[in-house]
Amino acid sequence: MRRGGRNAGIVADQPAHGSPRAGRPDPLRGLRGLSSVALTAAVSNAGGLGAYGLYGYSPERISATAAELRAATDRPVLLNLWVIDETDAAPDGAEPGAELLERVRPIFAELGVEVPTPPERYLPRFADQVDAVLEARPAAAGFVFGAPDPAAIDRLRDAGIVLVGTATTVEEAIALEGAGMDAIIASGAEAGGHRVSFLRPAEESLVGTFALVPQVADAVSVPVIAAGGVADGRGVAAAMLLGAEGVQVGSALLATSESAAPESYRRAISSERSRRTILTRASSGRLGRAIPNRMTEEVGEDPAPFPVQNWLTGAFRRVAAERDDAELMTLWCGQAGPLSELTDAASLVRRLAQQADELLSPVGV
Template sequence: MEKKNKLTELLNIDYPIIQAGMAGGVTSPELIAAVSNSGALGTLGAGYMSAEAMKDSILQAKKLTDRPFGVNVFIPEFPEIVEEEVNEANDLLEPFREQLKFEENVVPSVPDSQFDKQLEVAVEQQVAVCSFTFGVPSKEVVHDLKRRGIKVIGTATTVEEAVVNEEHGVDAVVAQGSEAGGHRGTFIHSFETSLIGTMSLVPQVVDQVHIPVIAAGGIMDGRGAAASLVLGAGGVQLGTAFVTSTESSAHQLHKEAILRAEESQTVLTRAFSGKPARGIQNAFIEKMKDYESNLPDYPVQNRLTKGIRKQAAKQNNPDFMSLWSGQSPRLSQRKAAGEIIKEIMEEVEKVL
């Protein structure tokens, strides 16, 4: 197989592999650098970061690699805050706080968006790639980033979303299948109608857009990568596969949960953040599932559960942690990121 293609040329990388920009502290500078130094594209998950923290992580990564890497940011959302809804959610969450033995007075609010400041940092630091989730940046933002030499990657969970990304001028689009771990990137229709599997989504997107398509969702090894390439994808994006890598800064309990999990143990839930996300079933998800439809939208619910998730991690209690994972946890490995990439490429060569 030719390692170089339209996507690798676009991103100036050796292998058509992208490490997903997983927000929440998984993408350490060490992981980003290890991936990029191995010939793939490392990505900083900056979704929840302040602009200052984002800049600090970029600078740390630059000390560890001189290869291209990217940053992933969230398109901001500003839902209406319904006081009754928030109060009901807080009442539901109070038993978890009591069980973790901490008190918290959460003021319902939508956090100030760091989006514009994050983009300023990306431009100032001249990151190679800026990718977006939860929507599409305006045509003006895309044009400005590209004018400054930054490649732009969008996210789509349907063909329609991929077409909109292309119309806004992005350089490439991630086709996020329903198997993917973490938050759904859906932004046009309901997430229920946008749960298309990776192997169904990729060829349909490829047929409708002219930019490189990056397959994502449940891909963990060379077999999944090879299948994606055969279906027309220019490359693959892997998240869960890198969560368990030695350089990942994911909580140890998160890594162990993935390494022990079976394919039937991941579920989609709004319980943690108010936005559908795939993770490993635990007590928090189970106890909240009957109330999900009444919870505040993202990012309000995410703010309400932040203290619970933080305390659970501190107390090594996986029952109340968000253990994001895709549907292929049996294929996870506790290995260095570079070794994972090497094995994937060797297997792609063998399969094709």
């Protein structure tokens, strides 16, 4: 596949460790949530850019995970962080309300789990996480819910780390380019998981992938990576024709054998059940796209603020995952879930590349 006289294939050159402007993120990268070292390494080894999500990771855990990734692959990987401020990480006096606790108490009792006591901090300090990523020196660092402060960006760029931001609107893409991001993920409303809007409420930022990608491509000068509804070669080809230089694949990779998702979750993604997804705050307090289940129904849409809600439901969701109970997990999934297959990550990467090449070659892309 050719575009603009240079290779823009699904398995294009890996990002460099040198100048961030010279390094280009691969068109295919691993999913941000439910990460596993095996999945991240498999995507990178197959020619994509495997990504590993670090939400809630302490600096020590980030360092340990980076070491595991280096042992699993010698190819570039991306480490992804949520941009969190101290108000979120340690909200003053924030606790679940009595009504919410009454709604979730039967679930805790059924699983034999005690309702936890609120901690002093709900999340690590974001600045400490950035320091750990800087020390790990991945090929690329990704950010959702905004961008780090200018000083952190300068430090990461000086270390030769390619910086990737995620936008749900054109305005967010412009802001991220202005902040110093080297590439922009244009995340359409079809995407599974959290809606990572940061300039306007998520409900006001639900732009579809096919509308968002060409507008972002026209508005910024850095490479655009399309996300949301990409699960086969047709989605890859469509994204490239709309102006993207690559794609981010989430749900289809989550269904692969290397994923950390339990078996029942993987099967839900690749079944007709995923034809229906909803936007819900039940899991974390922030809006995200998931397959509806007993958890979303019984927890309801009147949650505690993030991250209190995420901490509370996480206490029973972990046990549900260990028991492979798909009704009490969060089944994050995009709208292209039914196009996914129960396969391995390397086979999926190769198939996407081959299908997209075949579709784009006749039109000279």
